[in-house]
Amino acid sequence: MALLQRFVQACSTAPPRAVIVDGPQRLPYPDLLRRSVGLGLALRQRDKSPDGHVGIFLPNCWAFVASYFGSLLGAKVPVPLNVLLQPGEIAYILKDARIHTVLTISMFKPMFEQLAGKLPWEVTPVYLDEMPAPPPGITPPPIDVLIGHEAPDKLACLIYTSGTTGNPKGVMLTYGNLEANYEGSSRVLDLGTNQDVVVAQLPLFHSFGMMATMIVPVLDQAPIVMLARFQPQQLLKTLVEEKVTALMLVAPMFGLLCRMLRAKPLDLSALRICVSGGGPLPPTIEQAWRAITGKDILNGYGLTEASPVVSNNAPGANKSGTIGRPLHNVTIEIRDADGRALPAGQEGEICVKAESVMKGYLNLEEDTRKAFTPDGLLKTGDLGFLDEEGYLHITGRAKDLIIFAGENIMPLEIENAILTFPGVAEAAVVGLPDETKGEVPVAAIVALEGAAIDEGKLREHLRTMIADFKVPRQFHMLAELPKNTMNKVLKPKLREMLMAEA
Template sequence: MLEQVNQYQNLAQFIEQAAQRYAAQDAFTCLGQTLTFSEINNHADNLAGYLHQLGLQAGDRIAVQLPNINQYPIAAFAALKLGLVLVNTNPLYTQREMQHQFNDSGAKAIVILSDLYPKLQGILADTQLEHVICTGAADLLKGQTDAVDGDCVLFSEALKQGAGVTYPRSQATLDDVAVLQYTGGTTGLSKGAQLTHLNLLANTIQTKEAFADRCKEMSEVFICPLPLYHIYAFTLSLLIFTGYGNHTVLIPNPRDLEGFIQAAKAHQFTTFAGINTLFMGLCATEAFHELDFSKLQLTVSGGAALTTTAANTWMKVTGCTITEGYGLSETSPVVTFNRPGEEQIGTVGFAIRDTDVQLWDADDNPVADGESGQIVVKGPQVMTGYWNRPEETAKAITPEGYFKTGDVGIRQPDGAIKIIDRLKDMIIVSGFNVYPNEVEEVLVSHPAVFEAAVVGKADERTGEAVHAFITLKGEVDEQELQTFCRQHMTNYKVPKHIHVLNELPKSTVGKILRRELRSA
């Protein structure tokens, strides 16, 4: 595979070749506006010219804090063209989280949503940011510009000022860092995973191969509701589908199901990405059932455990299977993937090409076949380390190059990997290990339960007790659910307490936030 990667000097060359090859093809659609590959590329050239005028040089970091709008790929591609390091930033970050990430990365410039600019102003003096470019959702639409109060440059103005400016093309090598992908904020301040041009190009090629014939050149229309600042959607949309001339439909706010469905309705989409909660939410919305699914051939799930209930419901509504994979920010992200059309629900499939996946015990020794262990990964997609954190890097990556994921898995007899849970989420009841994913899977299989999240809480008698938090689609009481669980699980796994909520706390990607439930 490395010979395929080595035909490119860096990601900028990969993107520019795609832009030339597919110039007239539709590249991105958002809010009713479609931009071709040529238009995206020209805008990115103009923005790169403007950034060069500001004095930004290869290796400087630039933060992008945007939802899924057309300005995102333009900003990302401009950064790559100039040899900058892209710092993907969550638009929902608090000022504390923003300040930490900007200072930790040493970002000199930011492209930010206009609505977030007031939040940035409150911390700007305490960061190294020298240049602020603001953009609103309507900024690229003809005749529309979002006014901003404050000392920042509008995105549309930056494009005008950079038009025709000659800038030095990126000379980055495959070993240079392309993206700082921040991760680990759930357990403290987030760390920047250093993803090189080689990491991301390798995973692009690996994953496209795993998609088999479900990702053809210039043939796919990809519905992208997951945020581009997350590595899952970043690699899928900006690299895999874009790199092979396909069309991405960006969904700025997937929680607005009505708007989401209207946006999807305008397209003969072939590919869809999501996670468990999104699949269930869409399938519970009547208007979604009326969409045309006749061309849909690949639905990708990752980032959170896929339940059998969600997979079966999606199949019933759309006629398409869900193909689940597994990955992390530190692995660019894909590590394993099911075979499209031959999915084993409950597993995350097989290691992708040139990827060594092993299961280790607490002493870093391989476990026996059929036993659970921490998943460790070695391959060209594994990051070089955490930005400015040599001690954290040494803990996470062995001298032989194996990355310790912190996830627990079991290898099936045929080689497929089943994820049990995160090591840190494991609950210990009277000395027995309880994995929340297993309990959640049983709970959502009850016809009255819509969603479930399970956490451990301190208990004087058993050390920890299993607490379940659920949302309902029918009537059921705690005792009935506990009886149901006992029919499917050993007694110590049955939730001692079941709490009914109107809504489960979720991240912007749609992951259920167990940490918030632990303190509830």
């Protein structure tokens, strides 16, 4: 069954418990369908953009869900926009995607007032909180109409990558891509057969949040509790009060919750499944979460270009230290620098073949060509290996590799070692130029509140865990690490900061 057909059926037949909790409001799924249809009909009339690309500039809220599916019901292509971007950054995306209409709310009026006149065409913001609710009798289009415009190769979403370097790229995801990733992710999360409650804490404008905390729970008829911002105390309060069973976060969020739960324990026994993605899961955080809550963190892996989930540990089949087995409908190959497939246990670039792999990058034919192997596999740029049991291990990012006097050093190994030292909250390692060695590893560290890090003792500690040449030549104590909205460390920016201090 295709994506929109699933949405219409899920909302039409949803049990009473299937609601979106957004502050004091509880929106039943049949009402979500009615509002989505109303938006879709309005977009058919209002939006005159040449490509049908419609911007969604919203925090996590029920309106985001209605805007996403409403755009699809209106035969448009939703383009989620990061609400933390500056006007110039938003202007770039609006121009690149030729967006004429943006669904938003009135709190963002100053943003669109600043954008007025800065594009070759007029961009019309539609303030959803100022629109009247659609009439009760509104119904979805007939199923045969939906089939007509949701062919597998037709665009269903355009997501701009976080852009750790240069301008963001528009990743073109089709109906077939999203349907395939829903099927694979749904099998792992298993929300449809459990009395689950999902919290949407990850930004829905990012692919991980969109798939894991919006598309999967909606299509599987699970209630969703919306949280617009990451406020750890509010998240913990929500987990307890709403009896949340499914928690999807990035590792730094789990780490912060661990520190708060140590200070003030809470009953989180309702949790059934905890998933980490969007970046490495340090063993220290994984172990602390298990010790405090009694629950495993199921680590997974993905990227926007794969819709996004590629692999994930599953309940009852969790292998600590790995990022799980590939989804049932995903094939992973490890390739060497010459493009040859490598056997189990050998490290190389992680390459992906799946129906969930993107159509390409918008307006970037050469970048699209470079993203694939000659035989059509997506090149992730990440290094790793498959073990004998088929679990994927990630060893680092190819671009982050440090070459020290001819020796390859992966920052992730050093970062995990640093995190085992008492008092360390966060750590990031980059390579800085060196006249004699080529590059040397340098570490940036954020200490726990009130902790003092003794550099000498830290060095001694690291020498018991890693080779001497991998021990960072310098340690920089920072108040915080530069990050994007998914809490990923911006290593190019960090490298610039540390070079300026050198």
